[in-house]
Amino acid sequence: MRDLAYLRLLAREYPNVQAASSEIINLMAIRGLPKGTEYFFSDLHGEYEAFVHLLRSASGIIREKISETFGYVISDEDEIALANLIYYPERGLRAAKRENRFTEDWQRITIYRLVCICKEVSSKYTRSKVRKKMPPAFAYIIDELIHVDYSDENKKVYYDEIIRSIIDSEMGAEFIEALCNLIQNLTIDNLHIIGDIFDRGPRADIIMEELMKFHDVDIQWGNHDISWMGAATGNLACICNVLRIAIRYNCFDLLEDGYGINLRPLSMFAARVYRDDACEHFMPKILDENIYDAVDPGLAAKMHKAIAVIQFKVEGQIIKRHPEYNMEDRLHLTRINFEKGTVTIKGKEYPLTDKKLPTVDPKDPLKLTKEEEELIHNLCMSFKHSVNLQRHIRFVYSHGAMYKCCNSNLLYHGCIPMKENGDFDEIKFNGIIYSGKRMLDYIEDAVKMAYFLPDDDTSKEWYKDLMWYLWCGPKSPVYGKDNMATFEGYFVADKAAAKENMNPYYKLSTKEEFCDKILREFGLPVEGSHIINGHVPVKLKDGESPIKGNGKLFVIDGGLAKSYQPKTGIAGYTLIFNSRHLALAEHKPFDPKHENTPKVTIVEKMKKRIMVADTDTGRELAAKIEDLKELMAAYRGGILKEKLG
Structure with a gap:
């Protein structure tokens, strides 16, 4: 039996066998889902307009989801308009009203399309997790709409009545904005910033505000x-x-x-x-x-x-x-x-x-x-x-560190100092x-x-x-x-x-054997692990590649800062890690007047689909399940008293 003091604390949240067993079922269900999508950005350098656009567009993935969902049903022009509405809902709604497009039909069609995208991006999460991310005022309505059964004629009538009621009560704009924000929220599950938020670009403070809302x-x-x-x-x-x-x-x-x-x-x-x-x-x-x-x-x-x-x-x-x-x-x-x-x-x-x-x-x-x-x-x-x-x-302190080991990836900004012979360099403090x-x-x-x-x-x-x-x-x-x-x-x-x-790290780390040495130093398995690094811009125009060490090292500073772009030829990278693959999104210089969706390339396919159970979170959930089982045993053995009713 585990420490009774700990079990008593756990009992405050799960006061009886039924509550503990319900949570075990919930956690086991979560472990059976595909892992969430992780996004890795580096060297933002105050470029708030470019970064906010990449964050809200999920580095072009939302546009991909729109194309996959609607195929040839809607035009490219409508796809772009829908994407921009999702990225900047307040701006899009103001434009629709100013241009007299904010009609009942426009609202109905827009809500339908946004609900379709919501269904797509929420498909790999539990219903409860999606519900938690919904704005409270519309949570019940959104939950109903994204789980409607279109084959049931009665449900279809019910769906139409919900939409009509939203529009008749003049809540269409607020509801559309809520759907757009939910899509953004669901597309990126975890956000990793590999250093250098500040300097060079105009407003690092705006980037910080965006990060603090994430x-x-x-x-x-x-x-x-x-x-x-x-x-x-x-x-x-x-x-x-x-x-x-x-x-x-x-x-x-x-x-x-x-x-x-x-x-x-x-x-x-x-x-x-x-x-x-x-x-x-x-x-x-x-x-x-x-x-x-x-x-x-x-x-x-x-x-x-x-x-x-x-x-x-x-x-x-x-x-x-x-x-x-x-x-x-x-x-x-x-x-x-x-x-x-x-x-x-x-x-x-x-x-x-x-x-x-x-x-x-x-x-x-x-x-x-x-x-x-x-x-x-x-x-x-x-x-x-x-x-x-x-x-x-x-916030940088509370959410930051020198490095992070996460789902077999080692994240740090600069380098692990090394000597020419490949040994780790030393420094003496006190x-x-x-x-x-x-x-x-x-x-x-x-x-x-x-x-x-x-x-x-x-x-x-x-x-x-x-x-x-x-x-x-x-x-x-x-x-x-x-x-x-x-x-x-x-x-x-x-x-x-x-x-x-x-x-010397920067030359040595281009070789797989030295990447493996670093991974072992941080307790990560050599097989299937990666180093994700920033700090040094990748000069793509000079033939450099962000992928080094035979696929073990990703350098994702491609020059988001405008001052670097003449040297790199691009505007940075996003590394995207979902349940099926690792992909690199190659950014184009940000232009608010034109669509500039990044070029996304799959760089490594997973041998099998990664489920939550395979991740660090999955291992934490497994440990919690064992704790809850211990709690149930304490209840059933009379060691702790249940609170019933």
Whole structure:
């Protein structure tokens, strides 16, 4: 007999034999269903319009379901119109009313078609699970409609009466919207984000709101996420970094409208200190226009330079505090010859392309001026007191991790640091050496400490500094390069100075034997398991493939961010894992005015259809069934008393 204390807790939910046995029957039925469809996205980088479209369209799968359901019964034009209505019901209904198409016939036909799609996407779920996902106001009606028996003439009359009543009571628009949202909800069962929600694109905050509304989502942290998480803890280098990138990509709406970050002190400081400096190397990349907070590009360039210089100073201070990081070669401000106008990088002297550094003291280059200290303090308070930012970051923590093992798939953003010989690379923290899975486990704990330790804990600053190291450190698993050449990109013309060497992982992991080694390290079976990875864009136009290691590794960063698309030739990937196969959806650049359904290719067929019983959830359900059987035995043996009636 199991722990009686646990069984007593279980008895609160299942107070008698009948309740426990009913739940056992329900759980066994669920285990006999096909597994739900999992979607894997990576490197969203603030591209909220593209991501929201992919999420609502299930990367083109909803359009496929429409074609499969109606075949040649409706035209391509009607298919597209129905698909767009499902993706954006409020917008579609407004257009129908504006164009005087919102008639009784249109409503009747639209409801019929949406019910047909609902039946298709709900077919592999239990009736109770589908019911739980329905909006409460319409749950009974929708349940009746998707289970109507068309061969029964009386039922058909009943069906028609339901539709007529909905339209007569002027609830047609609300009901159509409810059906559209249900279809979206049922098409994707689990959503996996393989890192880098933030930076480059215009509105990561809108992506976060969309993720927080989703019913089942997990996040594997990327280096850009870690940087924002570090900024939320008050790490000054991370704050400078996220501000620098946001200003560089003209993301003022994100900072000011999305998170309420007060940039006025920075703009005033930059305008005054750099008033005679054109800051031509710091002009923002305007890939998206701001709606709420348009900033003159010239002023943005000055703000960009101001925060970059502060960043190099506070980063240098972290490096000085932590010799164990082995990053002294990045103390670039200390290696400037101000008389000659040069900087020495890795033993070689380069001319500076920009010699105007009025806030840098040659005698103490890493020291902040009093104005800079006051400015960064104010910015820090703005980040720490941003309610929306802190709400989003808490969600990234509560739903996130360094990696996830899920249904024989290993998910992580960057890499598992390796040596050239294929051994796992090592890193030492507080005198203890970590590598492989143990390294990621330790880092995950440390990331949590940086945020959740009380501010008066003396060890918190150590963990906060580590957040910056994870952003760009040479052995960081979420970064995976030996150098972050930010300074070189701004101040040195010679591209050789800005070389960033990839961790050996990226070459080794293209071979099956090293993928198998990594899978074994994380306790996954070699047969049938995969690694799902982001971080490094796949340059499809150069002949690269997202499938590596003889099908063991999927790299699904194909460049959702507009800044990457000229290099990749596409706009990212979605990996789709249903009960029958793994498929890759290849995205086209998002265009709100045109249909841009991704190209979906099946990349691996399952040997047999995967049922819920074969999944991690199925194993959890099996364990619960055993618990319930123990509970029933306790009731029948008189160990626990049943509550009857």
